[in-house]
Amino acid sequence: MTRKVLVLFAHPAYRRSRINRALIDAVSGLEDVTIHDLYETYPDFAIDTDHEQALLLEHQVVVAQHPLFWYSCPAILKEWQDLVLEHGWAYGRHGRQLEGKLWLQSVTAGGRDTAYREDGFNKWTVEELLRPFEATANLCHMVWQKPFVVHATHVAGDAEAAAAAAAYRARILALRDGSPVRAVAS
Amino acid sequence: MAADGFLIESSTYLAAAVVSVPIAKRLGLGSVLGYLVAGLIIGPSVLGLVNAGADVMHVAEFGVVMMLFLVGLELQPDRLWAMRNAVVGLGGSQVVLTAAVVALAGYAIGLSFGPAVAIGLIAAMSSTAIVLQALAEKGLLKSPPGETSFAVLLFQDIAVIPILALMPLLAANAPVDAGSTHDAGLLADLPGWASTLLVFGAIGAIAVGGRYVVRPVFRAMAMTRLREIFTATALLLVAATALLMQTVGLSPALGAFLAGVVLADSEFRHEIETDIEPFKGLLLGLFFISVGAGIDLNLMMAKPLLLAGIVFGIVALKIAVVFPLARAARLARPDAWLTAIALSQIGEFAFVLLSFAGQNRILDDATRSLLTGAVALSMLTTPLLFIAFERIMANRTETGEERAADEIPERNKVIIAGFGRVGQIVGRLLLGRGISVTVLEHDAEQLEALRKYGFTLYYGDARRHDLLISAGADEASLLVVATDDKEATTEIVEMARRNFPNLTVVARAYDRSHAYELEKAGADRIIRETFAGGVEMATESLKAMGIPAFEAERSGRIFRRHDMESFNALREIRNKNVGDYSFAFRKRREDLARVLSRDLQTVPDLDESGWDSDSLRDEVRGAG
Numbered sequence: 001m002t003r004k005v006l007v008l009f010a011h012p013a014y015r016r017s018r019i020n021r022a023l024i025d026a027v028s029g030l031e032d033v034t035i036h037d038l039y040e041t042y043p044d045f046a047i048d049t050d051h052e053q054a055l056l057l058e059h060q061v062v063v064a065q066h067p068l069f070w071y072s073c074p075a076i077l078k079e080w081q082d083l084v085l086e087h088g089w090a091y092g093r094h095g096r097q098l099e100g101k102l103w104l105q106s107v108t109a110g111g112r113d114t115a116y117r118e119d120g121f122n123k124w125t126v127e128e129l130l131r132p133f134e135a136t137a138n139l140c141h142m143v144w145q146k147p148f149v150v151h152a153t154h155v156a157g158d159a160e161a162a163a164a165a166a167a168y169r170a171r172i173l174a175l176r177d178g179s180p181v182r183a184v185a186s
Numbered sequence: 187m188a189a190d191g192f193l194i195e196s197s198t199y200l201a202a203a204v205v206s207v208p209i210a211k212r213l214g215l216g217s218v219l220g221y222l223v224a225g226l227i228i229g230p231s232v233l234g235l236v237n238a239g240a241d242v243m244h245v246a247e248f249g250v251v252m253m254l255f256l257v258g259l260e261l262q263p264d265r266l267w268a269m270r271n272a273v274v275g276l277g278g279s280q281v282v283l284t285a286a287v288v289a290l291a292g293y294a295i296g297l298s299f300g301p302a303v304a305i306g307l308i309a310a311m312s313s314t315a316i317v318l319q320a321l322a323e324k325g326l327l328k329s330p331p332g333e334t335s336f337a338v339l340l341f342q343d344i345a346v347i348p349i350l351a352l353m354p355l356l357a358a359n360a361p362v363d364a365g366s367t368h369d370a371g372l373l374a375d376l377p378g379w380a381s382t383l384l385v386f387g388a389i390g391a392i393a394v395g396g397r398y399v400v401r402p403v404f405r406a407m408a409m410t411r412l413r414e415i416f417t418a419t420a421l422l423l424v425a426a427t428a429l430l431m432q433t434v435g436l437s438p439a440l441g442a443f444l445a446g447v448v449l450a451d452s453e454f455r456h457e458i459e460t461d462i463e464p465f466k467g468l469l470l471g472l473f474f475i476s477v478g479a480g481i482d483l484n485l486m487m488a489k490p491l492l493l494a495g496i497v498f499g500i501v502a503l504k505i506a507v508v509f510p511l512a513r514a515a516r517l518a519r520p521d522a523w524l525t526a527i528a529l530s531q532i533g534e535f536a537f538v539l540l541s542f543a544g545q546n547r548i549l550d551d552a553t554r555s556l557l558t559g560a561v562a563l564s565m566l567t568t569p570l571l572f573i574a575f576e577r578i579m580a581n582r583t584e585t586g587e588e589r590a591a592d593e594i595p596e597r598n599k600v601i602i603a604g605f606g607r608v609g610q611i612v613g614r615l616l617l618g619r620g621i622s623v624t625v626l627e628h629d630a631e632q633l634e635a636l637r638k639y640g641f642t643l644y645y646g647d648a649r650r651h652d653l654l655i656s657a658g659a660d661e662a663s664l665l666v667v668a669t670d671d672k673e674a675t676t677e678i679v680e681m682a683r684r685n686f687p688n689l690t691v692v693a694r695a696y697d698r699s700h701a702y703e704l705e706k707a708g709a710d711r712i713i714r715e716t717f718a719g720g721v722e723m724a725t726e727s728l729k730a731m732g733i734p735a736f737e738a739e740r741s742g743r744i745f746r747r748h749d750m751e752s753f754n755a756l757r758e759i760r761n762k763n764v765g766d767y768s769f770a771f772r773k774r775r776e777d778l779a780r781v782l783s784r785d786l787q788t789v790p791d792l793d794e795s796g797w798d799s800d801s802l803r804d805e806v807r808g809a810g
Contacts, residue, residue, distance in 0.1 A: 011797075012736055012797045013737070013797040014734055015734060015737070016797070039734065039735065039736035040734055040735045040736065041735075043735035043736040043738065043739035043740075044739060069797070074797075110802060110803070110806065111806075154802065154803040154806040154807065155803075155806060155807060
């Protein structure tokens, strides 16, 4: 069974990002995978709610891909959540439009994985820090996937970038082609 | 009339008005009383400077016609239709009851049947001129008492026609030849069915002509862009309508009113209104002055008690009739008092009816001159009664009794002057947000094209103070000046700032220099008409070169902010040097030079370091 994948991409200074560019390149042009660059589509932040909801309905997998900024997402993805995930549509007694869709958070973090630990620099793991997104998916009756995380982008070289891109591509293909939903690659 | 005589007479009238009306206003007496007193003073009774002859009175009556035309302009046909019950019910009861009560009183003091009924009918009339002028001055025209009074007055205007027809029947002696009488017109000569047909024909001609002939004519006149020709057309319309009605034998005022109603929903309404308004005001003043001059003091001195008795008796009876009627029409008690007082005088139609009654030998000369005096005096009582009423109400309010809130007439909160390329965008966006907008546009061709799409548009030059007033600038909160003519825009802004401190003024500037001018003229917000478009073009160019949309957008926004800072920073320098050169093009060149040199020094970088990790990466790598 093939699922259609929607990648919500949010990076305000895309040209300055090496890893995110490598990741996006790795999944661009794949069949049944739609890349949706939020900053490119809405440079004025005037998000078209109807259009976004229609896009969501057309896809069975939603991937939110972004760098980790202050333990969260860049501003436009927050704006997207606020406007698109409407009460009565995405959640609430009659809001079940997203029920059963898969939600994957795909983030890049500058620090090493050891920095994201209870005894580390950032005190919490990335998965813990992504709890607000997990709660969002939960409220919208979506199935939360184990996040795809690329660590240590600050020190990553070309080899690391290529490895991350390949892993990401494999992860997206697995979601698209209906491989086990709980599969992990990080 | 010799030219000298004309000049002397006009100077006398105008001087009387100029001296007395401001004094009356200052004393809180209203302009009507001022005019009346001025007329009394320059008239034969006191100074004898003028003898208010029939010709002056006739010219002055045209003022009443114009007033009815203007009232009609304010009244859309559907609103008039909605008033039909009030007109027939209230107006009908007022005329019939007042006539009956006054006739009975006259009969009781020994008049015979015919004269008693004639006097009753004459006394039933109220003065449209006085009532509407006084109510308008108090801003009450669209309040419940204003609308009630108007409905009654309208019925009276219509009732004049059957009353004129009825008069000859009241004569005890042999009736004279009705055809020879003063202004019975064609109607008197015709059999019943033909006169009915004529009446409907005339009204139909006004309705159809107003819609299908007059509107295109106004449109054509507007395109000539000659102010005075447009004014002449408006005056011609009123005069021709009055003439038509008079020829037929109907009330000219009624005809003018109908013509006004027909044009009430036309786009030229405001423009016609502002054109006719000054003429109406002057002629109405002349009318009141001639009424004042017509008051015969000698007669009053001869029989002061009888005259006073007649005046107060009739006024009291009229109030006694209207008050319960107004209460029955569910007006609040103070509103009912106001309506009763407003309608309590005897109107100008009485002069016509009196002379008609004289010709038909219903009333003798002595009675007629006594009654003429009584009519004029009764007009004098109305402003005084208003003052007394206001005093009483003011005291009541102080003692805690609430006055019913006046109905606030519906006004648009936003006025857009100029509905070209820029104004249209503003209008569309505001309308889209459910904000209703009054649009003033002086290009008739532009209007014609847009009318089809359901915009509410008015033809007119927004530089005119009076036009802005009729568009509701006193109550509006926002004026958008989107005219494309530089000088016109500045003039409108200056005028609006001077006269309407309540308005927020958003103005369209031609360029940077003009923006400084508008700032000086007092605009609150200034939009340079090409600036946003230029920035957008630059942003799109960046995107076309492959720059991501968000980055391009930010560049545009940052540039916009930088340019606003330049605009503010250079204002001082510019104002200091403003005397150094006089040519506008040089000024513009200097402005541009300063802006460009400031760009070189200060155009800020995108500064995206918050989203960038260069320094952080360096730190991490250094540490690792």
